[in-house]
Amino acid sequence: MYIYLLKAHHIIISLFLLIYVIKTFILLTNKKELLQNFSSKIKIPDIAISFLFLVTGILMIWMKENITTFQILKIIIVLSAIPVAIVGFKKSNKLLAILSLLLIIVSYGLGEINKKRIKKAEVSSDIETNPENPSYNKAIHGAALFDANCAYCHGSDGKVVYGTIDLFASKTDKETMKQIIKEGKNAMPSFKAIMDEVEIDALIEHIELMKK
Ligand code: HEC
Incomplete structure:
Protein backbone atom coordinates (compact mmCIF):
# COMPACT_ATOMS: atom_id res chain seq x y z
CA MET A 1 0.00 0.00 0.00
CA TYR A 2 2.78 2.42 1.00
CA ILE A 3 4.56 2.00 -2.31
CA TYR A 4 1.40 2.85 -4.30
CA LEU A 5 0.94 5.96 -2.18
CA LEU A 6 4.54 6.94 -2.78
CA LYS A 7 4.09 6.54 -6.54
CA ALA A 8 0.81 8.50 -6.47
CA HIS A 9 2.40 11.18 -4.30
CA HIS A 10 5.20 11.66 -6.83
CA ILE A 11 2.80 12.01 -9.75
CA ILE A 12 0.64 14.46 -7.78
CA ILE A 13 3.69 16.53 -6.79
CA SER A 14 4.65 16.89 -10.46
CA LEU A 15 1.17 18.16 -11.35
CA PHE A 16 1.10 20.40 -8.30
CA LEU A 17 4.45 21.95 -9.21
CA LEU A 18 3.42 22.37 -12.84
CA ILE A 19 0.27 24.35 -11.92
CA TYR A 20 2.27 26.39 -9.45
CA VAL A 21 4.97 27.30 -11.93
CA ILE A 22 2.41 28.27 -14.59
CA LYS A 23 0.47 30.46 -12.15
CA THR A 24 3.59 32.19 -10.85
CA PHE A 25 4.78 32.76 -14.40
CA ILE A 26 1.47 34.34 -15.44
CA LEU A 27 1.50 36.51 -12.32
CA LEU A 28 5.04 37.68 -13.03
CA THR A 29 4.14 38.67 -16.59
CA ASN A 30 1.41 40.94 -15.18
CA LYS A 31 -1.41 39.18 -17.02
CA LYS A 32 -3.93 39.48 -14.23
CA GLU A 33 -6.90 38.61 -16.37
CA LEU A 34 -5.22 35.54 -17.75
CA LEU A 35 -4.31 34.49 -14.21
CA GLN A 36 -7.93 34.83 -13.10
CA ASN A 37 -9.09 32.91 -16.14
CA PHE A 38 -6.56 30.16 -15.68
CA SER A 39 -7.19 29.93 -11.94
CA SER A 40 -10.93 29.66 -12.34
CA LYS A 41 -10.61 27.08 -15.15
CA ILE A 42 -8.40 24.78 -13.14
CA LYS A 43 -9.99 25.51 -9.79
CA ILE A 44 -11.50 22.05 -9.29
CA PRO A 45 -8.47 20.02 -10.44
CA ASP A 46 -6.27 22.42 -8.48
CA ILE A 47 -8.20 21.81 -5.26
CA ALA A 48 -8.31 18.07 -5.96
CA ILE A 49 -4.55 17.93 -6.55
CA SER A 50 -3.72 19.95 -3.44
CA PHE A 51 -6.06 17.77 -1.42
CA LEU A 52 -4.57 14.52 -2.77
CA PHE A 53 -1.08 15.90 -2.24
CA LEU A 54 -1.80 16.40 1.45
CA VAL A 55 -3.80 13.20 1.89
CA THR A 56 -1.16 10.93 0.30
CA GLY A 57 1.53 12.72 2.34
CA ILE A 58 -0.36 12.36 5.61
CA LEU A 59 -1.20 8.70 4.94
CA MET A 60 2.46 7.94 4.28
CA ILE A 61 3.52 9.60 7.53
CA TRP A 62 0.84 7.67 9.32
CA MET A 63 1.95 4.32 7.86
CA LYS A 64 5.61 4.87 8.58
CA GLU A 65 6.71 5.16 12.16
CA ASN A 66 10.29 6.07 11.46
CA ILE A 67 10.30 9.56 10.02
CA THR A 68 13.62 11.30 9.39
CA THR A 69 14.40 14.86 10.51
CA PHE A 70 14.70 15.70 6.82
CA GLN A 71 11.13 14.63 6.25
CA ILE A 72 9.86 16.70 9.17
CA LEU A 73 11.69 19.73 7.78
CA LYS A 74 10.17 19.07 4.37
CA ILE A 75 6.66 18.88 5.81
CA ILE A 76 7.11 22.13 7.78
CA ILE A 77 8.31 23.95 4.66
CA VAL A 78 5.46 22.64 2.49
CA LEU A 79 2.86 23.54 5.11
CA SER A 80 4.27 27.03 5.52
CA ALA A 81 4.29 27.56 1.73
CA ILE A 82 0.53 27.01 1.47
CA PRO A 83 -0.74 30.12 3.31
CA VAL A 84 1.96 32.20 1.61
CA ALA A 85 0.74 30.97 -1.78
CA ILE A 86 -2.92 31.57 -1.02
CA VAL A 87 -2.29 35.16 0.06
CA GLY A 88 0.21 35.74 -2.75
CA PHE A 89 -2.14 34.71 -5.54
CA LYS A 90 -5.21 36.32 -4.00
CA LYS A 91 -3.49 39.67 -3.65
CA SER A 92 -1.44 39.23 -6.84
CA ASN A 93 1.63 39.76 -4.73
CA LYS A 94 4.61 38.65 -6.81
CA LEU A 95 7.04 38.49 -3.95
CA LEU A 96 4.83 36.18 -1.92
CA ALA A 97 4.08 34.03 -4.98
CA ILE A 98 7.79 33.63 -5.70
CA LEU A 99 8.51 32.96 -2.05
CA SER A 100 5.94 30.19 -1.89
CA LEU A 101 7.20 28.67 -5.14
CA LEU A 102 10.74 28.76 -3.74
CA LEU A 103 9.61 27.07 -0.53
CA ILE A 104 7.90 24.32 -2.51
CA ILE A 105 10.95 23.84 -4.72
CA VAL A 106 13.27 23.70 -1.69
CA SER A 107 11.12 21.02 -0.06
CA TYR A 108 10.97 19.10 -3.33
CA GLY A 109 14.78 19.30 -3.44
CA LEU A 110 15.01 18.07 0.15
CA GLY A 111 12.79 15.15 -0.83
CA GLU A 112 15.07 14.29 -3.73
CA ILE A 113 18.26 14.52 -1.63
CA ASN A 114 16.56 12.49 1.04
CA LYS A 115 15.31 9.76 -1.26
CA LYS A 116 18.09 7.35 -0.44
CA ARG A 117 18.24 8.29 3.21
CA ILE A 118 16.21 6.02 5.37
CA LYS A 119 15.88 5.59 9.08
CA LYS A 120 16.05 2.24 10.74
CA ALA A 121 13.17 1.00 12.86
CA GLU A 122 14.64 -0.99 15.73
CA VAL A 123 13.27 -4.39 16.61
CA SER A 124 11.62 -5.11 19.94
CA SER A 125 14.03 -5.49 22.85
CA ASP A 126 12.78 -9.06 23.46
CA ILE A 127 14.56 -10.14 20.33
CA GLU A 128 18.12 -11.35 20.61
CA THR A 129 20.22 -9.48 18.06
CA ASN A 130 23.68 -10.68 19.02
CA PRO A 131 24.71 -13.77 17.04
CA GLU A 132 27.38 -14.58 19.68
CA ASN A 133 24.61 -15.23 22.14
CA PRO A 134 23.38 -18.87 22.32
CA SER A 135 19.74 -17.80 22.28
CA TYR A 136 20.25 -15.98 18.98
CA ASN A 137 17.90 -17.12 16.23
C1 HEC B 1 10.15 2.19 0.01
C2 HEC B 1 9.70 0.85 -0.29
C3 HEC B 1 10.60 -0.32 0.01
C4 HEC B 1 11.15 -0.68 1.21
C5 HEC B 1 11.06 0.04 2.53
C6 HEC B 1 11.84 -1.92 0.98
N1 HEC B 1 11.75 -2.27 -0.33
FE1 HEC B 1 12.60 -3.91 -1.19
N2 HEC B 1 11.94 -3.32 -2.99
C7 HEC B 1 11.15 -2.21 -3.24
C8 HEC B 1 10.93 -2.10 -4.67
C9 HEC B 1 10.12 -1.02 -5.35
C10 HEC B 1 11.61 -3.18 -5.27
C11 HEC B 1 11.69 -3.50 -6.75
C12 HEC B 1 12.94 -2.85 -7.30
C13 HEC B 1 13.03 -3.02 -8.79
O1 HEC B 1 13.42 -4.13 -9.22
O2 HEC B 1 12.70 -2.08 -9.49
C14 HEC B 1 12.23 -3.93 -4.19
C15 HEC B 1 13.01 -5.06 -4.38
C16 HEC B 1 13.57 -5.81 -3.37
C17 HEC B 1 14.38 -7.00 -3.57
C18 HEC B 1 14.76 -7.62 -4.90
C19 HEC B 1 13.71 -8.61 -5.27
C20 HEC B 1 14.02 -9.28 -6.58
O3 HEC B 1 13.84 -10.49 -6.65
O4 HEC B 1 14.44 -8.59 -7.51
C21 HEC B 1 14.72 -7.45 -2.33
C22 HEC B 1 15.54 -8.69 -2.00
C23 HEC B 1 14.15 -6.54 -1.36
N3 HEC B 1 13.47 -5.55 -2.03
C24 HEC B 1 14.27 -6.67 0.00
C25 HEC B 1 13.90 -5.71 0.90
C26 HEC B 1 14.21 -5.76 2.32
C27 HEC B 1 14.91 -6.92 3.01
C28 HEC B 1 13.73 -4.62 2.86
C29 HEC B 1 13.85 -4.16 4.29
C30 HEC B 1 15.16 -4.13 4.88
C31 HEC B 1 13.10 -3.83 1.79
N4 HEC B 1 13.22 -4.54 0.63
C32 HEC B 1 12.51 -2.60 1.97
C33 HEC B 1 10.65 -1.34 -2.30
C34 HEC B 1 10.99 -1.33 -0.96
Missing part, protein backbone atom coordinates in the same frame (compact mmCIF):
# COMPACT_ATOMS: atom_id res chain seq x y z
CA LYS A 138 18.66 -15.75 12.77
CA ALA A 139 15.17 -16.33 11.40
CA ILE A 140 13.45 -14.61 14.33
CA HIS A 141 15.84 -11.66 14.09
CA GLY A 142 15.23 -11.48 10.33
CA ALA A 143 11.45 -11.63 10.66
CA ALA A 144 11.46 -8.83 13.24
CA LEU A 145 13.72 -6.66 11.07
CA PHE A 146 11.52 -7.35 8.06
CA ASP A 147 8.31 -6.41 9.87
CA ALA A 148 9.81 -3.18 11.14
CA ASN A 149 11.66 -2.03 8.02
CA CYS A 150 10.40 -3.78 4.91
CA ALA A 151 6.80 -4.84 5.39
CA TYR A 152 5.36 -1.36 4.88
CA CYS A 153 6.46 -1.64 1.25
CA HIS A 154 6.64 -5.36 0.56
CA GLY A 155 3.76 -6.48 2.79
CA SER A 156 4.32 -9.12 5.47
CA ASP A 157 3.51 -11.67 2.77
CA GLY A 158 6.05 -10.13 0.36
CA LYS A 159 3.43 -9.60 -2.33
CA VAL A 160 3.02 -5.85 -2.38
CA VAL A 161 5.64 -3.97 -4.46
CA TYR A 162 3.67 -2.52 -7.40
CA GLY A 163 1.91 -5.86 -7.65
CA THR A 164 4.74 -7.30 -9.74
CA ILE A 165 7.46 -8.49 -7.40
CA ASP A 166 6.43 -11.25 -5.07
CA LEU A 167 9.48 -11.16 -2.84
CA PHE A 168 8.81 -14.59 -1.39
CA ALA A 169 8.44 -16.17 -4.82
CA SER A 170 11.43 -14.38 -6.32
CA LYS A 171 13.99 -16.47 -8.20
CA THR A 172 16.70 -13.90 -7.54
CA ASP A 173 19.70 -15.52 -5.88
CA LYS A 174 20.83 -14.67 -2.35
CA GLU A 175 23.88 -12.66 -3.38
CA THR A 176 21.89 -10.44 -5.75
CA MET A 177 19.22 -9.92 -3.10
CA LYS A 178 21.90 -8.91 -0.64
CA GLN A 179 23.25 -6.47 -3.18
CA ILE A 180 19.79 -4.96 -3.77
CA ILE A 181 19.16 -4.60 -0.04
CA LYS A 182 22.52 -2.86 0.38
CA GLU A 183 22.49 -0.64 -2.68
CA GLY A 184 18.78 -0.22 -3.37
CA LYS A 185 17.17 -0.36 -6.81
CA ASN A 186 14.65 2.13 -8.26
CA ALA A 187 12.10 2.75 -5.50
CA MET A 188 13.81 0.25 -3.21
CA PRO A 189 15.94 2.28 -0.76
CA SER A 190 19.54 1.43 0.08
CA PHE A 191 20.00 -0.08 3.52
CA LYS A 192 23.77 -0.39 3.71
CA ALA A 193 24.16 2.73 5.87
CA ILE A 194 21.78 1.47 8.54
CA MET A 195 22.03 -2.33 8.49
CA ASP A 196 25.13 -4.38 9.23
CA GLU A 197 26.10 -7.75 7.73
CA VAL A 198 24.44 -9.67 10.59
CA GLU A 199 21.15 -7.88 9.98
CA ILE A 200 21.24 -8.27 6.22
CA ASP A 201 22.04 -11.99 6.62
CA ALA A 202 19.10 -12.32 9.00
CA LEU A 203 16.82 -10.61 6.45
CA ILE A 204 17.99 -12.97 3.71
CA GLU A 205 17.36 -15.92 6.03
CA HIS A 206 13.81 -14.66 6.60
CA ILE A 207 13.17 -14.24 2.87
CA GLU A 208 14.57 -17.71 2.12
CA LEU A 209 12.41 -19.28 4.83
CA MET A 210 9.30 -17.49 3.64
CA LYS A 211 9.87 -18.91 0.16
CA LYS A 212 9.40 -22.43 1.43
